[in-house]
Amino acid sequence: xxxxxxxxxxxxVFKLDKEPHIVIDNDVCKAVCTDEACLYVCPADxxxxxxxxxxxxxxxxxLECGTCLICCDAxxxxxxxxxxxxxxxxxxx
Amino acid sequence: xxQVECIVVGGGLAGLSAAYGLASxxxxxxxxxxxxxxxxxxxxxxxxxVKPIRRFYPELWDEAPYERPVARELVTMMAGGAHTTVEIAxxxxxxxxxxxxxxLRARLDQxxxxxxxxxxxxxxxxxxxxxxxxxxGKVTGIRxxxxxxxxxxVIVAEGVLRLLSSKAGLTSEPQARHHAIGYKEVIELPxxxxxxxxxxxxxxxxxxxxxGDCTKGxxxxxxxxxNKESISLGMVVGMDDMRRRRDGSESWQLxxxxxxLPQIKPxxxxxxxAEYSAHSIPEGGISQVPKLAGDGYxxxxxxxxxxxxxxxxxxxxxxxxxSGYFAAQAVLKAKEAGDFSAAGLAxxxxxxxxxxxxxxxxxxxSIPNVMENPRLFTHYPQAIGRLLESxxxxxxxxxxxxxxxAWRGVRRDFMxxxxxxxxxxxxxx
Numbered sequence: 001x002x003x004x005x006x007x008x009x010x011x012x013v014f015k016l017d018k019e020p021h022i023v024i025d026n027d028v029c030k031a032v033c034t035d036e037a038c039l040y041v042c043p044a045d046x047x048x049x050x051x052x053x054x055x056x057x058x059x060x061x062x063l064e065c066g067t068c069l070i071c072c073d074a075x076x077x078x079x080x081x082x083x084x085x086x087x088x089x090x091x092x093x
Numbered sequence: 094x095x096q097v098e099c100i101v102v103g104g105g106l107a108g109l110s111a112a113y114g115l116a117s118x119x120x121x122x123x124x125x126x127x128x129x130x131x132x133x134x135x136x137x138x139x140x141x142x143v144k145p146i147r148r149f150y151p152e153l154w155d156e157a158p159y160e161r162p163v164a165r166e167l168v169t170m171m172a173g174g175a176h177t178t179v180e181i182a183x184x185x186x187x188x189x190x191x192x193x194x195x196x197l198r199a200r201l202d203q204x205x206x207x208x209x210x211x212x213x214x215x216x217x218x219x220x221x222x223x224x225x226x227x228x229x230g231k232v233t234g235i236r237x238x239x240x241x242x243x244x245x246x247v248i249v250a251e252g253v254l255r256l257l258s259s260k261a262g263l264t265s266e267p268q269a270r271h272h273a274i275g276y277k278e279v280i281e282l283p284x285x286x287x288x289x290x291x292x293x294x295x296x297x298x299x300x301x302x303x304x305g306d307c308t309k310g311x312x313x314x315x316x317x318x319x320n321k322e323s324i325s326l327g328m329v330v331g332m333d334d335m336r337r338r339r340d341g342s343e344s345w346q347l348x349x350x351x352x353x354l355p356q357i358k359p360x361x362x363x364x365x366x367a368e369y370s371a372h373s374i375p376e377g378g379i380s381q382v383p384k385l386a387g388d389g390y391x392x393x394x395x396x397x398x399x400x401x402x403x404x405x406x407x408x409x410x411x412x413x414x415x416s417g418y419f420a421a422q423a424v425l426k427a428k429e430a431g432d433f434s435a436a437g438l439a440x441x442x443x444x445x446x447x448x449x450x451x452x453x454x455x456x457x458x459s460i461p462n463v464m465e466n467p468r469l470f471t472h473y474p475q476a477i478g479r480l481l482e483s484x485x486x487x488x489x490x491x492x493x494x495x496x497x498x499a500w501r502g503v504r505r506d507f508m509x510x511x512x513x514x515x516x517x518x519x520x521x522x
Contacts, residue, residue, distance in 0.1 A: 002349035008278065008369035015129075037336045040343040043276040043371040064134060065371040066254040067274045067344075070267050071336045080256065081127055081134075084219040084237075089133040092197045092279050092323070093370035 005045045009061040017086040020059040021079070022068070028076035029055050037071040063088055097123050099424060100235055100244040102222050102257065104131040105198075106410050107394025108250035109205045109216075110417025111424075113150060116212035118425050123244075124206075124214060125237065127221035132202030134252075136372035138275065138316050139325060140300050141201070142411045144192040145449050149418040153208060158200045160320035161298025162191035165291060168405050169356075170474035171305035176356045177478050187297065195298045195318040195325070196410070197279070225249065225261040225390070231434075232261070232389035246389055246424050246433045250417065253373045253395035264383040264392060269332035271377030271461070273313060273402070274344060277327025279320070280364035287319050290360060302405060305474030307351045309340055312464050315351050316407075317360065323367060324360075326352070329374065329402075331464070374409070375400050378461040379454040385445065386438040391420045399450060401457055402464070403522070412450050419444045459521045468515060476506030 038047040038055065043065060046058045055076075057068075064087055069079040081087065099115055101108040104126030115122040128134040140163060147154050165182040186192055206216045224236040225247060234243035249258050253272070258264040282290075291299040304314035312331030317324055328347050335344055342350075352361055375381065375398040382398045385391060393399075393416040400409035423441035427433050445451045463469070480502030484495055493501070506512070 002353060003366060005345050008366060011366060011368055012370070035336065040338055040341075041274065041332065041335050042343075043274060043345045044369075045343060045345050063276070063369075063371040065136075065274060065276070066267075066373050067272075067332060067371070069254065070272055070373060071269050071332055073269075080223075081221055084127050084221040085129070087127075087134070088370075089129045090136065090199050090368060090370050092199050092368050093136045093277070093325075 009044055012063075013089045013091060014060060015086050015089060016060055017082050020057075021082040021087070022057050022059045022062065023078040024055050024057060025076045025078070026054045028074050032074035033076060035073070037073070038068045041067050041071045043067065094234070094241045094243045096243040097121050098244065098428070099123070099246050099248060100125065100242060101248040101250060102225070102235060103250040103252055103394075104128070104206055104216055104218070105135050105202060105250060105252060105394060105413065106205065107396070107413035107417040108248060109202065109209050110149070110414040111248045111250065111393060111420040112209045112214045112216070113205070113212055114418050114421025115424060116209060116214035118421070120425065120428060122214040123242070124209065124216040125220040125222050125235065126206070126216060126218050128218060130199075130203050130218050131206035131216065132199035135198035135202055136275065136277070136370045137196060137198050137410060138277065138318060138327065138407060139196055139198070139410070140193050140318055140407070141196045142193045142408055143190070145411045146414045147190065149415060153205075158204045159194035159196055161195050161296060162187050163193045163195060163300045164293060164297035165299040166405070167299065167301040169301065169303045170477050171303055171307055172471070172475035172478045173306070175478035175482050177474070177481050193300075195300065195320050197320060197325070222251070222257060225257050225263070227261055230388055232263075232387070246391070246427065246438070248420050248424070249390055249392045249396055250394045251396050253375050255396055258392060258396055263387060263390060264396065267373065267375070269336055271375065271381045272332045273329050273374045273376045274332055274335060274371065275327060275329045275374050276345065276348065276369070276371035277316070277325050278348065278366045279323050279325055279368045279370075280361055281323045281367045282364045284322050286363065287322070287324065291319055293319070303351075304404070304470055308347065308470055309342060310467055310471045311335060312467075312470060315348070324364065326361065331376070374402070376402050376461060376464070379451065379458050380461070382451070382454065385442040386423070387435045389433055391423060391438055391441050393417050393420045399454070401454055401460075403457055403460055415448060415450050416445060419448065457522065459518075463519055463522055466515060466518065468511065472506070476502070479506065
């Protein structure tokens with residue numbers, strides 16, 4: 001059985017900020033997006049639709065690779081690195 | 094506003110290399126790193142080719158915290174359940190000073206940051222830069238939160254995403270077509286197991302790349318590097334291909350599926366996953382290298398798009414270190430002349446053009462286009478597997494001669510109009 005992605009992320013050290021460093025503008029998603037790339041490009045599988053069909057991101061587990069940002073043609077993401085002292089802290093990689 | 098001579102944005106290999114050169118020559122330099130320490134936000138596959146950079150800072154490279162010198166190179170073509178591997182273990186890879194080592198960034202970058210500190214530079218961790226300050230077109234410093242720091246020159250080594258430099262108009266925003274996503278697991282295994290499994294002498298390492306089925310026809314492949322007591326196992330996939338996914342799979346699933354293959358399972362058996370990481374990789378080649386210097390700034394490393402995936406050799410860290418070195422030399426020259434304008438910093442691009450960095454990228458100019466050919470990741474691994482499998486197969490029928498079997502495969506898979514076209518397109522790589 002492959003290890004679950006959540007379990008893999010559980011191995012990493014994350015220092016959580018109070019505020020998200022990724023914000024999705026769902027109006028833009030609705031108006032412009034055609035391919036929902038974020039749902040399947042994210043290597044941490046952080047994007048999902050909620051009950052109301054709104055795109056959400058579990059930014060707490062973000063590996064800060066930026067793939068979602070680069071692949072979002074709709075430009076629906078406000079994406080910054082987490083503030084200093086926060087976010088993933090790789091111990092080896 | 095506080096004022097320093099040189100600010101380096103980003104304490105990765107490019108930024109630290111620049112800071113080391115500057116501080117060694119007595120320049121005042123401050124490195125701003127957003128992680129808890131250098132390497133905390135960095136990811137490599139990875140292997141560092143040390144040969145190209147030995148002449149820069151020769152005192153450093155014999156004591157760097159490497160994992161293993163790469164003594165054995167393997168590349169596997171996967172298709173239809175058949176894995177064909179080409180392998181070379183050459184004396185020349187490790188004789189004297191080995192040409193390359195496997196590395197882990199958290200160790201390598203922290204060590205280099207210490208060395209930079211010893212030279213008198215200030216490396217500030219936990220400091221995220223929010224903006225490059227500009228005045229009349231000249232970069233004049235940085236803003237981090239409420240704080241502004243002025244500098245005569247800013248070395249922009251912020252990494253592949255170019256969040257700051259593109260906002261300041263120094264570079265373009267990264268595009269999916271020119272980038273790949275890389276992600277990996279670090280899997281712990283005892284040193285003896287690694288040496289037995291990859292048939293290595295004590296302390297030596299292997300680098301193993303895979304292409305074909307593992308990316309389901311998408312540009313990219315899998316990689317495996319042996320560290321001291323772990324392996325780095327991961328995937329690289331072109332973002333544009335991933336975005337136009339062909340079969341509905343999600344990026345992170347590719348590695349799980351790869352690990353479950355009967356040919357791969359024994360390589361990772363008994364291992365314990367210790368960390369999972371991901372990073373974007375610039376793969377646009379020389380056509381995507383931005384303007385390298387302007388009034389008050391230079392760009393280095395991934396920010397400058399300095400990386401080269403040539404299928405069996407994958408480089409970036411050596412380019413980062415080299416670009417940092419040349420950035421430092423150019424800044425020192427500018428300092429001497431008292432001219433930090435684009436003209437004063439122009440020697441940076443000139444020396445990169447004279448060096449292996451832009452020369453190798455120039456030589457590889459057509460590779461990014463060639464890599465967009467899906468047949469590279471579907472037809473050819475399949476054809477090679479089919480050909481060799483037929484040669485090695487004995488069933489209950491009278492067998493054709495070995496040459497006849499091989500020739501049949503060559504005619505079927507390598508002598509079509511498409512393959513001739515492919516060969517033509519690859520003539521320059």
